Amino acid sequence: MFIFVQNNSDMAGNSYGTLFRITTFGESHGEALGGIIDGCPAGIQIDLDAIQKEMQRRKPGQSTIVTQRKEEDEVQFLSGIFEGKTTGTPIGFIIPNTNQKSDDYSHIKDTYRPSHADYVYEKKYGIRDYRGGGRSSARETASRVVAGAIAKQVISEIKINAFVSSVGEIFIDKPYQDLDFSLTETNAVRCPDLASAEKMEAYIKEIKKQGDTVGGTITCVIQNVPIGLGEPVFDKLHAELGKAMLSINAVHGFEYGSGFCGARMKGSEHNDLYNEDGTTKSNLSGGIQGGISNGMDIYFRVAFKPVATLIQKQEVLTNQNTIIEQQGKGRHDPCVVPRAVPIVEAMAAIVLADFYLINKINKSNY
Numbered sequence: 467m468f469i470f471v472q473n474n475s476d477m478a479g480n481s482y483g484t485l486f487r488i489t490t491f492g493e494s495h496g497e498a499l500g501g502i503i504d505g506c507p508a509g510i511q512i513d514l515d516a517i518q519k520e521m522q523r524r525k526p527g528q529s530t531i532v533t534q535r536k537e538e539d540e541v542q543f544l545s546g547i548f549e550g551k552t553t554g555t556p557i558g559f560i561i562p563n564t565n566q567k568s569d570d571y572s573h574i575k576d577t578y579r580p581s582h583a584d585y586v587y588e589k590k591y592g593i594r595d596y597r598g599g600g601r602s603s604a605r606e607t608a609s610r611v612v613a614g615a616i617a618k619q620v621i622s623e624i625k626i627n628a629f630v631s632s633v634g635e636i637f638i639d640k641p642y643q644d645l646d647f648s649l650t651e652t653n654a655v656r657c658p659d660l661a662s663a664e665k666m667e668a669y670i671k672e673i674k675k676q677g678d679t680v681g682g683t684i685t686c687v688i689q690n691v692p693i694g695l696g697e698p699v700f701d702k703l704h705a706e707l708g709k710a711m712l713s714i715n716a717v718h719g720f721e722y723g724s725g726f727c728g729a730r731m732k733g734s735e736h737n738d739l740y741n742e743d744g745t746t747k748s749n750l751s752g753g754i755q756g757g758i759s760n761g762m763d764i765y766f767r768v769a770f771k772p773v774a775t776l777i778q779k780q781e782v783l784t785n786q787n788t789i790i791e792q793q794g795k796g797r798h799d800p801c802v803v804p805r806a807v808p809i810v811e812a813m814a815a816i817v818l819a820d821f822y823l824i825n826k827i828n829k830s831n832y
């Protein structure tokens with residue numbers, strides 16, 4: 467195997483977006499996480515409670531089926547908001563870390579957990595903050611949720627609803643049109659189909675008892691989208707949504723509209739025939755054609771793997787190139803999808819706010 471060891475290289479790629487642009491910083495067990503949002507238009511009334519509400523949906527320790535790390539995840543804004551409105555200047559914020567238990571991670575100082583980021587971070591940078599996974603920890607996504615909550619307020623007409631659609635082999639057996647999204651927040655799993663939610667919760671509890679983890683999917687539905695968002699050819703709307711979703715920790719798959727099922731269909735079954743007003747009778751395109759929103763619902767699915775840290779013995783690699791058995795420790799999510807719902811919504815909102823602003827500028831250039 468060829469290993470291109472590039473010790474001490476810089477970490478790039480901490481920013482996302484063209485006009486509405488978020489840069490995040492921070493590690494799981496550092497002083498704080500945070501971010502800077504650049505390009506948010508001036509004069510937007512910001513609902514701080516709505517931002518904190520989104521943070522409550524993502525925070526650890528919110529139920530018995532997620533990691534038991536206790537963080538309030540209170541956002542402190544440092545700039546860019548004055549008298550409740552955005553000023554058009556960079557919005558800086560921090561989210562202090564208060565409940566680090568770094569000793570829980572001393573056992574992985576010299577070892578690399580299989581399928582985590584430990585090995586590649588150390589090989590690439592020559593140094594690794596192993597406490598809680600450092601920068602590779604999904605605590606980083608707290609900053610995305612802040613940016614997403616602000617993005618939602620920039621595009622307040624657009625409605626974004628994500629929900630857990632499967633956990634392991636248990637999945638919702640109905641189209642999203644038959645679901646009541648107001649039920650998503652009524653259960654710990656964040657599944658609007660209550661019969662499935664009950665089974666999913668019981669299964670996650672069982673998996674947790676075994677010290678194991680399980681994967682799942684999140685479906686996201688975006689409604690009331692204007693026609694015209696997306697910039698062909700390289701910045702197609704679905705390409706950016708895909709990138710945004712695949713940038714979330716533990717995501718292994720993205721499909722929109724008919725997705726991989728479409729590959730099994732005939733064109734005569736798959737084409738979305740028009741109504742006279744330009745809407746379509748079906749929507750297997752998932753609201754995007756040629757990389758541009760067509761005004762129909764956008765919907766996509768995101769697949770999350772079963773995360774790497776098991777609270778049971780497994781083989782790990784040491785930094786002396788030996789394989790040993792190690793017992794997992796610390797506080798971990800047995801299944802990440804319940805907490806990832808607000809993260810998916812946040813990244814979707816950031817993508818749409820960015821394209822909304824790009825579209826506005828393009829229009830004013832004509």
Ligand SMILES: Cc1cc2nc3c(=O)[nH]c(=O)nc-3n(C[C@H](O)[C@H](O)[C@H](O)COP(=O)(O)O)c2cc1C
Pocket residue numbers: 533581582583599602603604714715716717773774775797798799800802805806809
């Ligand atoms: C909300 C959320 C919580 C997570 N919690 C854990 C965890 O407790 N333990 C763990 O090993 N990985 C967890 N992960 C996944 C890791 O951050 C991720 O697997 C790791 O950074 C390696 O990246 P990759 O899986 O994308 O390759 C979580 C991911 C998300 C989205």
